[in-house]
Amino acid sequence: MTELRELPYLQETPFTADHCLKCNICTQACPVVPVTDLFPGPKTVGPQAQRFRDPDLPSPDHSVDYCSGCGICTLVCPHGVRVMEINTQAKAQLAAAKGFSLRNWVLGHNAWWGVLGTPFAPLLNWLFRFKPFRWMAEKTLGISARAAFPTWAGYTFRGWWRRRQKRGAVPAEESRPVVVYYHGCSTNSYEPRIGKLAVQILEHNGFRVVVPPQACCGLPLQSNGLFAEARQFARKNTQSLADYARRGVPIVGTSGSCIMALKGDYEHVLGLHDADTKALARGIYDISEFLWNLHRQGKLKTDFRPVSAFPPEVRALIGDSIVPYHAPCQLKAHGMGRPALDLLDLIPELRAVEMDAECCGIAGTYGYKAEKRQIAEDVGAPLFRRIRESGAQLAVCDTETCRWHIAQMSGAHVLHPVELLAHAYGITPDSPAVSV
Amino acid sequence: MQAATSLNCDVLVIGGGATGAGVLLDLAQRGLRVVLAEQNDIATGTSGRYHGLLHSGGRYAVRDPESARECIEENAIVRRIAPHTLEDTGGWFAAFPPDDPEYIPHWLAGCKAVGIPTESVTLAQALKEEPHLNPKAYAIYRVPDAACDSFELVHTLTEAAAAFGGITLNYHRVCSIEKAGGKVIGALLENRRNGAQVRVHAGAVVNAAGPWAGEIAKMAGADIHMTHDRGIMVAMNVRWVNTIINRLATPGDGDILVPVGTVCVIGTTSVVIDRPDDLDIPAEEVTQMLDAAEVMIPDFRKARALRAWAGVRPLYDPPQKREGEAEGGVGEDGRFITRSFRALSHADVGAAGMLSIVGGKLTTYRQMAEKIADEVCQYLGVRAVCRTAETALPKPSWFSGNSRRLHSMTHRLHQLEHAPTHNNLICECEIVTRDQLEAAIKASPEGVSLDDLRRDLRLGMGPCQAGFCGYRAAGVLGETANLPPAESIAALATFIQERFRGNRPLLWGHQLRQALLDEMIYRRALGVPSLQPEAHATSD
Known part of the structure; x- marks a missing residue:
């Protein structure tokens, strides 16, 4: 019967609110608080409001939606309150109560738009810089006309990778240690050059790179309160990558925020506590973290040109x-x-x-x-x-x-x-x- | 000493707890002129120091059926007339090892006999509703318990009475009961705020002083023996359950767990003491509470204990025992004394018109009030019927009357969200704004203490225990009431000292860190003077 609860409550995110001493360090560090009155601060909407949230009712404090989710509050809390995670969960509950938002759905699914837009890159790149279109997108969807959109590269990192594998450009030397490359959506559709460079840097340092099937990290969905879909993406990633982590094959990525989603958010925001999620969280690295670790072991090539x-x-x-x-x-x-x-x-x-x-x-x-x-x-x-x-x-x-x-x-x-x-x-x- | 002012009324009620306030409303509604005198603020005695359980009566079903019947009758009435003071959490009686399974059929029969509805809950369903419940629970029954905010209830009663002309004099101490020709004719009161005397001429006097009932009776020459039964309670910052949990066993220590507002409260102990104001919180009783709670909720003590407090049950110890009643000696368990109530007349000592209402429970306050009001009316020869069971109490504007959850946990968050600015939050833990504080201060032109504001607004009752709101509230109090700085500082020092009293037995883990931070703020940063703790504080 005890299996009915997935985890002892003491390890769950909402419980960490119990550690809050009201010291205000998070509010002091919050980047949003100093610039707007619309956000009462991470402590107020986080551990404090948490005391008044009824698990069966939508939270009445819409101001929590002004939390940007940057996570600085969690980072600075001296007592281990997962403030950002509490806020993100409250935002999701709020979003669920408010119902469907086309704008948030569109922004949450950027993984799709990246791939679907690739064949139409020139047209889309023109369109997204065409002011009347952006003005209309702001008026109808609420997507800011001032925000910088990325440009579609016109090809994908995965496409490049497949062609490269086919060409047999890199001899499959079995003796080399393997790393998994987690590229993320943006590298795949908008900045494939970063993926190409990352792969080559890893190969230059003596690794054999593999790029198994992978999904969007789910962070944009999570930030927009679409937890169910974010969890689907998370499960795809854990199913595909956890085995590597268990075998001690490092998983390396080039997007700091995507990697953090896999390292921490799956468990502490999305509430996934399975063994695969934990294994993946322990086995994934930001590329700079990975390379710097190599350097500390004396294994990084330092043939750098000035x-x-x-x-x-x-x-x-x-x-x-x-x-x-x-x-x-x-x-x-x-x-x-x-x-x-x-x-x-x-x-x-x-x-x-x-x-x-x-x-x-x-x-x-x-x-x-x-x-x-x-x-x-x-x-x-x-x-x-x-x-x-x-x-x-x-x-x-x-x-x-x-x-x-x-x-x-x-x-x-x-x-x-x-x-x-x-x-x-x-x-x-x-x-x-x-x-x- | 100033010359005594005088007040004429039909009935003087002594004691501003749930019972006294209930009597005030009952008689005022019957058209009598009624004055209530309370030595401190209203709901500062037993009513304000209880765990917050509106009993279904299940607790008394086996040993005290009379009290159980009173509870279930009144439970339905309070739900109807004062829903805004309740959260309809529902309650369970649950048996865990090593509770005796043979108690269960007795209990079910007892409930049935007095009309307490019970419904069996499967363990799977129970764990779905309350995932933190000890899965070793082997029998669970649902009963109509509810969580009650007693401050809100008693305030509502005095407000409702005021609409019928009932006058509440808080901080008025009874100096003497005045008698003439074998009857009471009134009492001399002292306004504790300014020392002024108030002579109240009354046709009848109701002694509803709870643990102090013996002392008040003595002033009229009567001797009623009250047993003072102290119980301690501990509030935890985590609302472990959303349903009230009672142990399905012979009532004992730490067998009631009540989610009330943002916290949950474990109670209580039962130790007979010799003074009504002995509010000690022995460390071993705190440990005993937490141990007992862990039988119901395994990780219970790992959450933060916010505050411990003691309340004194005013149990009536009649000279002639009814069957099954036991003697309560000092230091013993007071649970063998009935929780039912009695109305006593003191005509035999030349104090006709003086009536004492003793025993009982907060849940049954209205029935107690009705009974004593009937006797008062009979004595005064007034023919008026009680209408308190049918008349709904005035509801505050925020109350929307959602039927599932009468009082809702989220309403303060909702209020804050719609307040003009977020920046006027004074008490962050309990969400008390500057506007609310100013309004409450202005509503009491005679002056308020920070502790009075606490009872009105829950100021300083959250995790930081006034660490961050105390100095802000003292500032607002000083500004709004035009106090000289020294008085604001004294008000702050008193409040902080009092907050610390309930914290002292709980100094471990996160609450210890909190206490140290609070100490740094008040002692080191602000230099608030330390007070000698009063040996036996009466005001809480």
């Missing part, structure tokens, strides 16, 4: 300036330090400097919502100002929506850390496989 040997267009962008680095909130949530910054420090002549700004404001799909757009811009304002004031034309950030938002708002080119590492290794997206 910035002066980078391609001229990149050199021109860097110039004499520092390279501003922004760690996305959901990357901070990994609790792994700043491995990307540590890696960039290995590149001769590169001066990567953390911007020490809190949050860029976009928080996944949050800043794409018309009513939250201004908040997203105001939250990131100190970061954008610092980047502009540094005079840098090239910055680095690990997560896609943050990258697009910072690029739009600061005017700088914003790259993924692997893009600079690749330049240093002399790897280009379409360079032939490097033999070891």
Whole structure:
């Protein structure tokens, strides 16, 4: 009979509200609180409101919807309250009570639009920059006309991968240690170059890369309160990847927020407590975390070229300036330090400097919502100002929506850390496989 | 000392708990002029210090059928007339090892005999509804228990009485009962706020002073022997259950678990003490409560214990026992004394017109009031019928009257969401806004303490135990009531000291961290002076 409950309540997210000492550290750290009165703060809508929530009734506090889900509150809580997770669950309950929102459904399913839009890339890329269309999307759907949309690459990472496998470009050397690459949706449809570089960097370091079937991490669905579908995606991923984790095969990804979903949200937000989910959470790494671990074991290749040997267009962008680095909130949530910054420090002549700004404001799909757009811009304002004031034309950030938002708002080119590492290794997206 | 002012009325009621307030309303509604005198604030004695269970009567079904019958009758009435003070959680009687299975048929028969509906619940269904319940429960029955907010109930009664002209004098202590020609003619009161004396001329006096009933009777020359039976309760921050859980066994310690508002309360112990104001909370009784609770909810003590408090049951110890009643000596278990109530006349000591209502329970307050009001009317020769069972009490504006859950846990969150700004939150744990606080302060031009505001609004009753709202509320009180700074600081010091009293027996785990943080705020950061704890505080 005890099996009726999946977990002791003491390990479930809502119970952590019991640890709250009301110290206000989370409210102090919350990036949304200082810029709007619409959000009463993580403590108020989180552990505090939790005491008044009736499991059988929808929560009456619609203001919880202004939580961006960045997770800084959970990170800073000295007592282990999972504030963001509590808020995300409350948002989902609220969304369920409110009923269907076409806008949130559209934003939640970006995994589909990426793949479906690929054949129509030129048309869509034009359309999404065509102002009357965006104006209409804002008026009818509530998707902000100001938000930067990514561009469809016109081909997918998986397509490239299949063609490459067929060509037999990389000899299948069984003796090499294997890593699994988790690309995520954005790399697949919008930025396949990042996936191509990641694969080659891993191969350059002596690994055999495999790309098993995988689904969207589910984070956009989760953020938009669509838990049932998010769980479906989560199960697809755990079914496909947990076995690798159990066999000790590392799973490596290039999107800080997607990886965090697999590392923590599946269990603490979506409430999946099965053995597969736990195994996957323990076996998945952000690519910088993985490479930095290799370096600490003395196993990372450090044949880095200095910035002066980078391609001229990149050199021109860097110039004499520092390279501003922004760690996305959901990357901070990994609790792994700043491995990307540590890696960039290995590149001769590169001066990567953390911007020490809190949050860029976009928080996944949050800043794409018309009513939250201004908040997203105001939250990131100190970061954008610092980047502009540094005079840098090239910055680095690990997560896609943050990258697009910072690029739009600061005017700088914003790259993924692997893009600079690749330049240093002399790897280009379409360079032939490097033999070891 | 100021010259005594005087008040004329038909009946003076002494004691501002549920019973006294019930008598005030009952008689006022019958058209009498009634004054109620309470030595502290209303609902500060037994009524404000109970676990929050509106009994179905199941607890008394075997040993005390008279009380059980009273409970089930009144349970239905209170649900009808004061739904906003209740949460219709329903209740279970559940047997766990090592409870004696042979008790169950006796209990079922007892319930049936007095009309308490019972419905068997399968373990699978029970665990679906209450996943934290100990799965070793081997018999579960549903009864119509409910959770009751006693502050709200007693406040509502005095408000309803005010509409019929009933006057409530809180912070008025009885100095003497005045008699002439073998009858009571009134009492001399002292306003404890300013020392002023108030002479009340009354045709009859009702002693509804609960644990203090013996002392009041003594002022009239009568001797009623009350047994003071102290029980402690512990409130946990986690609402482990949404249904009231009673042990299906002979009533014992720690066998009632009541979800009330945002917390759940485990109660109680039963120790006979010699003074009505001995509100000690022995550490071993706290441990005993938590051990007992873990029989019902296995992880119970791993959640945070917010506060412990003691209440004193005013049990009547009649000179001639009825069958089955036992003597209650100091230090013994007071559970063998009936929970039923009695109305006593004191004409035999030359105090005709003085009537004491003793024993009983919060659940049966209305029946007690009706009975004593009938006797008062008979004595005064007034012919008026009781209408309290049919008249609904006034409901606050927030109450929507959802039938499944009468009072809803979410309503404060709802209020906050629709408040003009989020920034005027004073008590964050219990969601009390600046507007609410100011309104409550202005409603009491005679002055209020922070503890009075606590009972009105639940200020400082949440996890931080006034750590963050205490100083804010003291500021609002000072500003709104135009207090000199020294008085605001004194009000704060008193409040914090009092909050700490209920925290002291619970200093472990997260609540210890909280207490240390609160101490840093008040002692180190704000330099609030430490008070000598009163040896026997009477006001809580």
